[in-house]
């Protein structure tokens with residue numbers, strides 16, 4: 001059975017506009033991204049060869065992998081050149097200035 005939990009990630013003030021941070025949350029590598037007033041959380045492992053997307057360049061809603069320039073939409077996780085390929089995206093919420101990510105895991 002899978003269990004959904006909200007896991008603390010970071011304080012909202014620790015992320016500036018346009019900034020990307022690499023985090024390890026519940027054993028998952030996550031890239032947390034702030035763009036204007038919006039926050040996004042995607043897997044930090046490129047689907048090509050697992051390079052950290054948090055080190056990529058962000059332009060509008062597109063992040064470019066630092067290794068071989070594959071581009072992903074940070075809203076959906078879609079690889080722009082073949083939308084059937086995706087990096088996982090995570091739901092998030094802000095409560096009292098803290099950012100939480102919705103993580104699913106096996107209920108042991």
Ligand code: FES
Pocket residue numbers: 046047048049050051065066067068069070
């Ligand atoms: S590892 Fe991301 S494009 Fe190759």
